[in-house]
Amino acid sequence: MSFRAAVVTFPGSNCDRDLAVALEDVTGEECLRVWHGDADLPERLDFIALPGGFSYGDYLRSGAMAARSPIMRAVVQAAGRGVPVLGVCNGFQVLTETGLLPGALMRNAGIRFVCRNVALTVENSQSLFTSHYMKGQRITIPVAHHDGNYFADEATLDRLEGEGRVAFRYAEVVNGSARDIAGVLNDAGNVLGMMPHPERMMERAQGGTDGRTLFESAVRGLIGA
Amino acid sequence: MKVRVYVSLKNGVLDPQGRAIRHSLEGLGFSGVIDARAGRLIELEVDESVTDEALDDMCRKLLANMVIENYRVERVAA
Numbered sequence: 001m002s003f004r005a006a007v008v009t010f011p012g013s014n015c016d017r018d019l020a021v022a023l024e025d026v027t028g029e030e031c032l033r034v035w036h037g038d039a040d041l042p043e044r045l046d047f048i049a050l051p052g053g054f055s056y057g058d059y060l061r062s063g064a065m066a067a068r069s070p071i072m073r074a075v076v077q078a079a080g081r082g083v084p085v086l087g088v089c090n091g092f093q094v095l096t097e098t099g100l101l102p103g104a105l106m107r108n109a110g111i112r113f114v115c116r117n118v119a120l121t122v123e124n125s126q127s128l129f130t131s132h133y134m135k136g137q138r139i140t141i142p143v144a145h146h147d148g149n150y151f152a153d154e155a156t157l158d159r160l161e162g163e164g165r166v167a168f169r170y171a172e173v174v175n176g177s178a179r180d181i182a183g184v185l186n187d188a189g190n191v192l193g194m195m196p197h198p199e200r201m202m203e204r205a206q207g208g209t210d211g212r213t214l215f216e217s218a219v220r221g222l223i224g225a
Numbered sequence: 226m227k228v229r230v231y232v233s234l235k236n237g238v239l240d241p242q243g244r245a246i247r248h249s250l251e252g253l254g255f256s257g258v259i260d261a262r263a264g265r266l267i268e269l270e271v272d273e274s275v276t277d278e279a280l281d282d283m284c285r286k287l288l289a290n291m292v293i294e295n296y297r298v299e300r301v302a303a
Contacts, residue, residue, distance in 0.1 A: 060287070060288075061290055064287065064290070068286075068287060096292070097290065102292075103292060104290055104292040104293045106238070106239075106241070106293060107241045107242055108241065109239065109241050110241070111241050111242070111245050149241070151238060151239075151292070151293055152292070176239070176241070
């Protein structure tokens with residue numbers, strides 16, 4: 001069988017190759033690459049990933065310009081049809097700016113850029129992206145961001161918690177995020193945004209494989225293996 | 226015609242940059258500054274065809290993030 005995954009590259013993306021390599025590692029298939037100015041996505045995609053980086057130099061707000069780029073109209077439509085979409089770091093910021101995910105990512109509470117491994121707790125192990133983790137499992141995945149401070153109003157936060165849409169929570173102080181939220185799902189469960197970089201924890205040489213589990217969950221879940 | 230769009234954080238949204246600015250002012254010896262909020266000013270040059278409704282639309286669709294920010298539009302006489 002073939003698995004068709006695509007990574008979108010915006011001007012200023014810098015984790016697009018890492019994300020593509022991570023997907024290729026798990027799927028055994030070449031990952032398709034899409035440019036922000038493209039109007040259409042490749043046909044029959046099984047998975048779309050939005051990478052980390054500093055799209056459009058973070059002009060206006062992180063992810064704001066990328067969210068209005070031509071390819072994102074196609075991504076929003078695909079997400080609406082149920083195609084799984086993963087946004088990592090700047091990709092998460094893009095997803096909130098498009099409205100595919102609720103809330104916003106603000107400047108870290110401590111003002112500083114945070115770049116280190118952080119402990120996370122898996123809050124939802126039922127989703128497409130997290131099924132190979134155990135609920136409550138403590139994992140380690142690196143973060144590298146300046147604007148990772150998740151904000152949403154109290155009613156939205158309550159709804160996210162109530163619907164099991166908080167995928168990951170920080171298990172230590174990182175950036176001031178509301179309720180320590182590190183990753184959230186959309187209501188249909190096919191869109192995940194997260195600040196930590198799972199593509200940077202794929203093999204022992206990188207310090208662990210806690211990120212690989214996310215890609216294994218999604219790919220195995222989709223091909224039913 | 227010049228239009229100024231002021232974008233500011235909503236009340237209740239924490240502003241780490243504003244807080245740092247206040248701390249720095251304090252560090253420089255300025256007393257009495259109770260709070261600081263950092264916002265953004267965007268100046269647009271538009272022709273007469275641009276309506277208030279269109280400006281409003283621009284703010285909602287791009288210039289401000291309505292989850293965390295408010296905006297105010299001001300037309301400046303030439």
